[in-house]
Amino acid sequence: MSFFDQLFIVNADPSVLVLSNHDPLLVLMSLCIAVFTSGMALQLAGVARDSDSAWWRQVTIATGSLALGAGIWAMHFIGMLAFQLCAEVRFDLGVTLLSMLPSLGASWVALTVLARRNLSVLQLCVGGLLVGAGIGAMHYSGMAAMQMAPLLRYDPWMFALSILVAVALAILALWVRFGLENRLPSLMALLLSAVVMGLAISGMHYTGMAAARFVGVAESAQPFAMVDSLYLGSAISLITVALTVFVVAANALLRYRYLSQQLRANEHHLRSIFDTALDSILTIDHTGTIRSVNRAAARLFGWSVDELVGMPMARLLNPSEARIFEQHIHTYVKTGQVSLPNAEQQLLCVIRSGQEKPVRISIGVTRSGQHPLFVVFVTDISERIEMEQALREREQQYRSLISNIPGVSFRCLLDADWTMIFISDAVQALTGWSADDFISKRKAIASLYHPDDLQPVAEQIMTAIEERRNYTVEYRLFDRNGEEHWIWESGSAVFDEQGIPRWIDGVLLDQTETKLRNAEYEGKVNAISKAMALIEFDLQGHVLAINDNALDLFGYQREDVLGQHHSLFCDPLYVDSEDYRQFWVDLAKGLFSAGEYRRIGNGGREVWIQATYNPIFNTDGKPFKVVKLATDLTPRRLMEQETRAARDRAEAAAAARSSFLANMSHEIRTPMNAIIGFTELLIGTPLADDQRRHLQTVQQASRSLLSLLNDILDTAKLDRGAIELEDLDFSLRELCEQVCATQRLSAENKGLTLQLDYPAQLLEFYRGDALRLQQVLTNLLGNAVKFTSEGRVCLHVQGEPGAIRLIVEDSGIGIAADRLEKIFEPFAQADASMSRRFGGTGLGTTISRQLVELMGGRLRVESTLGEGSRFIVELPLRAGQRLAPQVRQSLPQLAALHILAADDVPQNLELLQLNLQRLGHQVTCVADGQAAVEAFTHGTFDLILMDVQMPLVDGLEASRRIRALEAAGQRVPLPIIALTASVLDQDRQAALDAGMNGFASKPLDLPGLLAEMARLLGTAQQGGAPQQPVTASGGMFDWQRGASLWGGPVQMSQAIQRFLSEQDALVEHLTCMLEKNDWDTGRSLAHRFRGAAGNLALTHLAGLGQAIELAFNQREGLHLRSLLQELSRALAAVAEALPQVPKPLEKTQTVGREQLRDAQLRLQQAVSRGGLDDQALSCLTEGLQGAQQEKALDHIRQALDDFDFELAQQSLTELLHQLHDEDSQTP
Known part of the structure; x- marks a missing residue:
């Protein structure tokens, strides 16, 4: 018989099958046992999964497997007790006990799978398969323990279905436990998975029972139960429940022990953390009393741990902040609402010494019984605040440094836009965009580059980065207004550990003004170089550079000059002199030198130059070279030579003129003095009328000739600038009246009316040279009277201090328009017939204009031919002071003393x-x-x-x-x-x-x-001596x-x-x-x-x-x-x-000392007036002939011959001193 035939039967004859049924109560009991044990086992599986210890996890799985295995076996055995067959059935004890092993194995597999924290689909299926197979193995091994007369066979299809049910429901139970855990409450998921797992166990059992076929002869007509099956089932159920409870309790005790150990370990760990924490931790109850502190709190506040426990928290806080803290605690205790700030706060705490310290606190709330506990974390932030202050100061220093660094500091990435990581605020002054515009990428620095400069600059920078060196570039940048700036940029790349460049640090400097200055400087240098000869020397005098103008000036080629010494251009005698050596010593000291120099060109050609030697200084203020700028003076020198020759000729002509005037004055004055003197003597004697008339004619003619000489000499003195003006107070009204009075007789003789128009409101007293002004007015009024035949002559005075106008107006012959300016020329009159008709030299107007201009004024003329003329004198006369009256006083009478x-x-x-x-x-x-x-x-x-x-x-x-x-x-x-x-x-x-x-x-x-x-x-005398009146004289005398x-x-x-x-x-x-x-x-x-x-x-x-x-x-x-x-x-x-008043010279046979002194004084008086006293000169010549003063007399004659009256005055004074000294030495 084959193995298959021993287990399975197919198409059995119903007649050979023994009938069977189940006791419903025992079936229900088996189902409950299955669900209960499954629930307990699944709970233990959850506990095992949450356990951190592998040993505790395995113990829990093992005990849980025992409970679940016992439950599976109990469910099966109770299920077998519920089975009723028409035959007597017994169970083999050994096989029955051995059948428990598959259930234990299945239980271990199930709990091991459930204890996993993560479960894949494959692991779920394999676990379910093993659990189902274990349940099936346990069931069929238990069925094999049955001892009965009929043969036990199974329907193969129902047999397979029972295994499938066991596996499917096991998988479903595992999925429910895992899959629905996060979707359902934990208890609900546990109950649901327990039910599914119980159904899997029961379902498999009763499906397997349905697959069983009992072949044989029935022993009774009705199925009958086993002996005491209900009692036995209940006992098994109680034992199973007891076992399960025992397992759960054991696990609970073990879990409690484990958790206690964990708690103690955690508590020890927390205490270690609590005590070793750097921050202070305080636990405060609802009354604000400290219940616990760590050691850090003791170190912070200065009290010991024991002293701090039981102390009010408010004592550790600043009074104002303590009140707020207590209010928050009271509010929480009353309302249960947390009003304490959850965020960190900075407060001031008070330590044992009474000093306040800044701290940061954070507060947490927990409950201990009915009252809350507050956990306060306190961190000493005094050092942090100091560090923050130091950081702020350093940041301020850094910002100040960055802001004060010339230019724009930056850090940029190596991308196409040079994206800025950092750029200083100075970029806004340069570009018009703020630093934030560049950092936030709203503006790229590369977009501001001049199109022609962007690529070359990028290539230079990248080349420098590849060579790992700093770079310096110059380029143009456009600002926000479109203005162009020249930028000087210097920087270097920063590399990481792999040698990859990360960014560039650098600085930008605006060189626009420097560029413009340099361009302007270069332009000036070029302009100077084009306009002047330029040579550069070192401090030893060797030529460093020379421009074309200098080469043309000296006649050299450039290669002949470069490197040569400055002495190449100088006279050898000058080069050997001490002055030349000192010249270069001074230049080496940085001393500037300029002047006119004689230099030698190529071939020995003489060159005169106007040159400046300019030492050029380095940044330390020390000279390092000399720049020479020169212009050619050779043509000017030639012109000066010609000018000097012309001047010599002019001086010779002037000397001849002066000699002529001196000779004329001497030759004419000598007889004129005699003519005038003897004429006056003769007029004083008894004469016939015709004789007196002839002598008066001679006298008038001689005086006219003397006036001509005086005018000529005055003109010469004005030309030489020998006249000095006085600055005295005078009455302008009185001066004008005097001048008019002197001319009134001449005017009345011609039938003319002479008027003075001096307004009453015009100031009377002015300050100036009254004598010279009187001379000007006398000349002008005299001319007006002379050239006016009928009508009137008027002197008008107008203006104010600082701008006085005197107008001499006449109704005379007038002056042609083309002759108006010529009348001021020497010896010039309106026409040639004037001198024949009216006489005169033509010097009056010339002298008048020169005197007016000497006084700072102007003389001009307006005239119409045949109608008259207006001579206008404009003078800047200042207001003067009133002259004090002259009071005659009597002197006290004293006896001879x-x-x-x-x-x-x-x-x-x-x-x-x-x-x-x-x-x-x-x-x-x-x-x-x-x-x-x-x-x-x-x-x-x-x-x-x-x-x-x-x-x-x-x-x-x-x-x-x-x-x-x-x-x-x-x-x-x-x-x-x-x-x-x-x-x-x-x-x-x-x-x-x-x-x-x-x-x-x-x-x-x-x-x-x-x-x-x-x-x-x-x-x-009675009343005292009379006082001398004060005179308002501010002149020399x-x-x-x-x-x-x-x-x-x-x-x-x-x-x-x-x-x-x-x-x-x-x-x-x-x-x-x-x-x-x-x-x-x-x-x-x-x-x-x-x-x-x-x-x-x-x-x-x-x-x-x-x-x-x-x-x-x-x-x-x-x-x-x-x-x-x-x-x-x-x-x-x-x-x-100083003038001199002549005295008549007494005629004596011999010339004495008194006569010599008197003659000297007379001659000096005449010379001071521009005249000559021949008698006095003859007396001096006769008296000093052969004497030691004869040499002084020769100097006087020479000065008079040269028309040098100042020198003549000085020589006469010296002669007087010599005569005085000689008299004092004579006993």
Whole structure:
């Protein structure tokens, strides 16, 4: 019999089959056992899956497999007990127990599959197959344990179906457990999978029972149950349930133990973390009391852990923040709503020392029983804040550095657009777009490139990156307004570890202005190079470069010059000189040199150049080369030579003209003086009428000829600029009236009306040179009267200070339009017949225009032929001061006195002597204080006049000595009058302390001196002496006062001449005192000069002396230098302007010293007026013939022959000094 026939039966005869059925209650019980054990097993599988320990997982799977296997076996055995057959059935114990093994295996496979966290379809199917096969094996092995009379066979199709049912339902149960776990609640998925797994077990069993065929003879007509099958089934069910419960309980206990161990481990782990955490962790209950802290909290707050536990949390917070924290806790406790901020917060905590610290806290809420617990995490952020502050400062420094770096800093990618990762804000000033525009890719820097520059620049940059070096490029960029900028860019690539360039760091500089300057500079250099010769030298003088102009100038080729020394272009004698060596030493020091130079060209050709040698400095300010710029002066030199030759010819012609004028003046004046003099003598004698008429004709003709000579000489002096103007106050109305008065007689003789139109509202007093203005008006009015036959002549005065207009209008013959300007030419008149009809030289208008222009004005003429002319004088006369009236005063009457006068200035003594002797007084003069004391000792005097400041012994010391002598000799004190120019109270008090009794001012005020003398002598007039009126004279001389002091203008002029001769070295001496800072000596010299000038009525010089004395006293060095320069000019002006009044020369057989001095003064007076006194010159020639002064006389003759009256004046002054010195040496 085959194996198949032993197990299966096909198409069995029903008659041979034994009938069977099932007990429904036991069937239900088997089904419940299957579902229950499946549910428990699946739960354990879930526990095993969630277990982290492999050992605990395997224990759980094993115990679960035992429970499930027992359940499968119990379900099968109960199912077998429910089976009722018409035959007695027994079970083999061994086989029955062994049948449990397949169920255990199937259970282990099922739970192992279910314990997986991830399950594939294949694993699901294989697991289901193994579980189904195990269930089937367990069932059929259990069926094999049946012992009965009928034979057990199976229907093959039902047998296969039972296995298929077991496998399909096992797979379905596994899928339900896995597939629906995330879709259904966990309990629902567990129950559903337990049911499916129970159905799989039961379904397989009862399908297998349906496949069983019992072949044999029935033992009874009805199937009957096994003995006590219900009791046995219930027992098996209880045992199975107990076993399952035991397994679950055991697993629960094991799980609890495992979880306890895990919990303790986790707690230990958490405690370790809690205690080792760097942040502070505090647990706070609902009352705000700290329940636990970690060690970090103890370190942060300064209390120990034990001290912190039980402490209110509010104590650790800033008071204001503590109140807010407590309010949040109370709100949560009352409402159960979390109002605490979940986010981190920064607060100020208070540590044990009371110091506040910034912290960051975060709060979590949990529950412990009925009350919440708050977990507070506290982080000390003081260091972080300091770091943030440091970072902010560094960021600010970085930003400041970036913003202050010249140009635009950037970092860009190496793509086609040069995409910017970073670019500084300075890019907006350069391009007009902000940095964010480039970083956010709204604008690409590459789009701003000039189209011609983008590709070349990219190639240069990429080449530099490939060679791993920095790059520098220049290109053009367009800004937002379309303006072009020249950019200088420098940068380098940054490489990663693999050597791949990541980005470029660089900087952009706007070079537009530099480019423009360079272009302008190059343009200027090119322009200079085209216009001038240019050569560059090193500091040793070797040629570095030379342009074409320089090559053409010197006649060389470029290769002949480059590298050669500068001496190639110089004279050998100059090259060997010390000046040439010093020239290059100075250039090497950086000193600029310029001038005209003589140089030598190719072939020895002489070249004159105007050149500048310009040292060029490097960035350290040190010269490194010299640039020479030169222009050719050779043509100008030739022209200058020709000009000098022409000038020499002109000077020769001018010398001839001057010689002619001098000879003419000398030759004509000599007989003219005789003619005029003797004519005046003859007119003064008794004469017949016709003789007197003839002599008057001769006199008029000679005066006309003398006027011609004067005009010619005035023209010559104006041409030479020898006339200086004075600046004095004067009455313009009075001047105009005087001029009109002088011309009125001539006008009335011709039947003309002469009018003066001077408006009443026009200012009367002005400041200027009244004498020269009078000369101009006299010439113009004289011409108007001369050339007017009938009608009137009028002088109109108009304008205001600063713009005065004087118009001389006549109704005369008029001037043709083409002759208007020619009348101002020398010796020119309206036409040739004028001189024949009216006479004259034609020089009046010429002299007038020259004088007006010298005064800063303008003279012009308007005229209509036959109707008359208008000569218009426009002058910038300033407003002046009213002249004080001259008041005549009476002098005190004093008896004849013997007076001792002490002064170190001879002119002062001479002036005192002249004035006092004229009044009948006897004057003894001494030059210093010591001489005054000696004279007082040996003489008898009524009064002493004592200068205060004198050398050796001054007036104060001399007065003390005199008072001491008077006290010693018990003599009556003499009155001593101090002569001083000082008005300071301390100086007057010093004089009184020295024993002086009165004061007299310097310059000499004779009425005031006589009044002071009368006061001290007790003979003063009632009411005191009359005061000298103040004159408003601001010129060089006060002739009225001086003449009254010196007895006349001649004596005054002589005294001034002597004074000037003594002041030749004054300016030099004062300058020396200034350089030596010898302020006292300088003040003393200035004081003497001031007094002497005042006594000589030299008002301007006296004022200058006072200013210089004050400046020395105040030690004003800079002001003194300007005053001394003005003093030098003033002395020269006084010497030039000093006139002389001639005296008649008495005829004697021999020429004495007085006659010589008188002749010298007469000649000097004549020369000062531009004239010549032949008698005085003849007297000097006769008196000095053979004397040592004859050489000085030759200088005077030569100066007169050369028409040089200034030199003649100086020579005459020197002659006077020589005569004076010779007289003083004669015993």
